[in-house]
Amino acid sequence: MDFRFTDDQLLLATSVREYLAGTHGTQVLRRLDEQGNRDPAIWQGLVDMGLTGVLVPEALGGLGMGLVEAALIAVECGRACLAEPLVDTAFVAAPWLVREGRTDAIAGIVDGSRKIVPAHAINPWLADGEGARLQSVDPLRNLTTAPHDASEDPYLLDLGALMSAAQLVGIADAMLEQATDYAKLRSQFGQPIGAFQAIKHQLASCMVAIEFARPVVWRAAAALQAGGAHAATHVSHAKLAATDAAMLTAETAIQVHGAMGYTYEVDLHFWMKRAWALSGAWGSRAFHVRRLDEAVIGGTIPIGPEHTFA
Amino acid sequence: MKLGFSPQEEAFRAECADWLQAQMTGEFRDIRGITTLTAKAERRKEWEQHLGEHGWSCIGWPKAWGGRDATLAEQVIFAEEYARAGVPGRVNHIGIELAGPTILAFGTEEQKRRFLPGIAAGSTIFCQGFSEPGAGSDLASVRTKGRLEGGEWVVNGQKIWTSLAHISDWIFVVTRTEDGSKGPKGLTFLMMPLDQPGIEVRGITQINGDAEFNETFFTDARCPADSMIGGVGDGWKIAMGLLAFERGVSTLGQQMAFRNELDEIIAAARANGAAGDPLIRQRIARAEIGLRLMRYGALRMLSNTDHSKIDGAALTYKIQWATWRRSLGELAMDVLGQAGEIAEGEAYEWGTLPNLFLYSRADTIYGGTNQIQRNLIAERGLALPREPRGDL
Numbered sequence: 001m002d003f004r005f006t007d008d009q010l011l012l013a014t015s016v017r018e019y020l021a022g023t024h025g026t027q028v029l030r031r032l033d034e035q036g037n038r039d040p041a042i043w044q045g046l047v048d049m050g051l052t053g054v055l056v057p058e059a060l061g062g063l064g065m066g067l068v069e070a071a072l073i074a075v076e077c078g079r080a081c082l083a084e085p086l087v088d089t090a091f092v093a094a095p096w097l098v099r100e101g102r103t104d105a106i107a108g109i110v111d112g113s114r115k116i117v118p119a120h121a122i123n124p125w126l127a128d129g130e131g132a133r134l135q136s137v138d139p140l141r142n143l144t145t146a147p148h149d150a151s152e153d154p155y156l157l158d159l160g161a162l163m164s165a166a167q168l169v170g171i172a173d174a175m176l177e178q179a180t181d182y183a184k185l186r187s188q189f190g191q192p193i194g195a196f197q198a199i200k201h202q203l204a205s206c207m208v209a210i211e212f213a214r215p216v217v218w219r220a221a222a223a224l225q226a227g228g229a230h231a232a233t234h235v236s237h238a239k240l241a242a243t244d245a246a247m248l249t250a251e252t253a254i255q256v257h258g259a260m261g262y263t264y265e266v267d268l269h270f271w272m273k274r275a276w277a278l279s280g281a282w283g284s285r286a287f288h289v290r291r292l293d294e295a296v297i298g299g300t301i302p303i304g305p306e307h308t309f310a
Numbered sequence: 311m312k313l314g315f316s317p318q319e320e321a322f323r324a325e326c327a328d329w330l331q332a333q334m335t336g337e338f339r340d341i342r343g344i345t346t347l348t349a350k351a352e353r354r355k356e357w358e359q360h361l362g363e364h365g366w367s368c369i370g371w372p373k374a375w376g377g378r379d380a381t382l383a384e385q386v387i388f389a390e391e392y393a394r395a396g397v398p399g400r401v402n403h404i405g406i407e408l409a410g411p412t413i414l415a416f417g418t419e420e421q422k423r424r425f426l427p428g429i430a431a432g433s434t435i436f437c438q439g440f441s442e443p444g445a446g447s448d449l450a451s452v453r454t455k456g457r458l459e460g461g462e463w464v465v466n467g468q469k470i471w472t473s474l475a476h477i478s479d480w481i482f483v484v485t486r487t488e489d490g491s492k493g494p495k496g497l498t499f500l501m502m503p504l505d506q507p508g509i510e511v512r513g514i515t516q517i518n519g520d521a522e523f524n525e526t527f528f529t530d531a532r533c534p535a536d537s538m539i540g541g542v543g544d545g546w547k548i549a550m551g552l553l554a555f556e557r558g559v560s561t562l563g564q565q566m567a568f569r570n571e572l573d574e575i576i577a578a579a580r581a582n583g584a585a586g587d588p589l590i591r592q593r594i595a596r597a598e599i600g601l602r603l604m605r606y607g608a609l610r611m612l613s614n615t616d617h618s619k620i621d622g623a624a625l626t627y628k629i630q631w632a633t634w635r636r637s638l639g640e641l642a643m644d645v646l647g648q649a650g651e652i653a654e655g656e657a658y659e660w661g662t663l664p665n666l667f668l669y670s671r672a673d674t675i676y677g678g679t680n681q682i683q684r685n686l687i688a689e690r691g692l693a694l695p696r697e698p699r700g701d702l
Binding site for chain 1: 441444446447448451470471514515516517519523584587589590636640643644647648649650651652653655656657658660664667668671672674675676679680681684685697699700
């Protein structure tokens with residue numbers, strides 16, 4: 001087992017991070033919130049980077065990469081609080097449609113003319129779907145009621161849960177960075193509040209949670225890519241670990257910001273609300289805990305020394 | 311120890327319940343069940359006046375000043391029935407629970423005559439000017455300046471998180487009146503009318519889209535010299551006395567509101583099947599235990615009649631309820647599942663439980679953050695050495 005990434009994989013993640021940091025900063029989030037939350041120019045920029053084709057086989061005009069690379073990019077989308085449905089379209093819909101042999105929409109996904117968010121029965125809402133818009137707590141998320149003929153395919157669910165987990169890791173990273181920056185700037189009692197252990201220890205606990213969620217997400221991506229027997233268990237583990245890390249970090253980041261963290265004018269709430277939305281999407285905490293307990297206690301995961309950490 | 315209420319107290323309870331429910335099904339049914347402090351502000355002011363007209367606005371105050379000399383038990387009962395009837399929070403709670411008791415405790419007879427009748431009648435709405443952009447947890451570092459000039463106090467500076475300043479008539483302000491003073495010394499407590507050219511109020515939008523708080527700017531704002539409570543330099547003592555009132559009877563009514571919230575979560579869990587999830591069931595059971603803990607803790611706190619000392623119950627109460635309620639918000643969201651993500655209409659407005667989740671984020675911050683609370687518990691309750699500080 002080797003958790004290291006190749007230079008190409010790391011370069012890909014870094015380039016997406018830098019691109020989004022340069023073109024999708026908080027002033028863009030504010031503009032999207034105030035003036036309508038989808039922007040064709042942002043979408044086209046992502047398409048031009050080739051991100052819509054990451055998981056599409058080369059024979060179909062894509063880059064032919066795997067879920068590990070896609071998960072690394074999804075982390076960056078979370079970090080940037082990206083509103084455009086890149087993850088849903090390129091990292092959930094595209095691999096699912098390819099697997100289903102429904103390749104007629106793939107060219108449109110790659111060239112950016114199609115945004116597809118697949119409906120799964122586990123989600124009552126469909127992001128960026130047709131129909132009357134529902135007001136989500138996340139002002140950058142466009143929801144409609146899910147259609148009745150939603151898929152029940154477990155592979156689709158696992159893709160959605162994995163990519164939500166990856167985004168949640170990036171969201172948690174971003175919130176921890178904002179809270180840490182604030183703790184260095186904000187002074188009370190004659191020193192930066194980050195000098196107080198009461199603040200320091202809380203932020204350190206978030207870092208622990210995030211760092212232990214990150215490799216679980218990588219492991220799940222590799223497992224789902226390989227299609228192993230226990231891939232679903234790894235995905236559930238990833239969704240739970242990332243949800244817990246993101247919710248802890250959201251709670252802590254607001255607390256560290258004090259009353260400022262409770263205002264709409266501080267940017268933090270965009271990430272906090274995305275964390276909330278994605279925590280519930282593609283299977284609640286209870287759903288994923290149940291999948292794990294059924295696997296562990298129900299015997300799907302073989303236990304005993306010869307099966308260590310299967 | 312005497313648990314439970316006497317027959318007379320139960321009769322009083324029935325009287326409160328009858329009157330409150332009659333109002334909430336009658337003339338004021340349009341405000342029943344409102345959970346924010348901002349909605350229907352004008353009607354809420356009328357409600358304050360209605361309470362005053364019928365002698366229910368400040369029952370714990372002396373009869374001479376519009377109260378009923380109600381016993382502690384009676385105040386508890388009224389607060390419980392108030393929440394049980396679904397009556398929305400008091401837009402003048404600062405006036406009734408903080409400004410009034412502060413004036414009663416520290417004000418002159420003239421000040422009592424000037425302010426108390428209006429507060430009791432619900433016609434004088436008060437807000438609180440303590441925090442500043444640079445003085446939050448470190449409240450004693452206020453920089454808003456006050457100086458005496460021609461028989462008036464002239465105030466310059468900025469306050470923040472002034473809840474409901476936009477609908478209030480008066481603000482009490484902690485000002486620095488001694489040049490060069492630091493920390494709790496050299497502060498003075500002033501009562502100022504908001505409607506004057508020197509005061510500007512700007513709303514702050516919260517994460518739930520509501521705007522209860524404000525920034526309040528003072529530019530040569532004025533009030534008469536005798537609007538000072540206590541003496542020059544007594545501001546910190548008065549402010550701390552006032553914050554002790556904040557831990558008072560209102561906490562018990564608050565628990566009935568918490569009861570309503572937990573009941574709504576239980577109903578939602580039954581309705582959507584979440585009650586079948588063992589994790590949810592256990593969290594609901596733990597929330598129930600936590601609520602009861604707080605109730606007994608608050609009753610114990612209120613039965614301490616020596617208010618010159620803060621006992622263990624009082625010292626630990628804020629962090630207990632705030633942390634409990636923040637967890638309750640998270641439980642509410644897990645019970646609702648993805649349904650909680652959606653607003654009730656097209657606007658960015660939230661039902662009771664999603665709003666509970668969002669609003670309870672602030673509970674562990676305002677009135678002393680959990681971190682400040684733990685320091686107070688450790689330093690005052692356990693007499694541990696004081697937290698090292700930087701150069702002030």
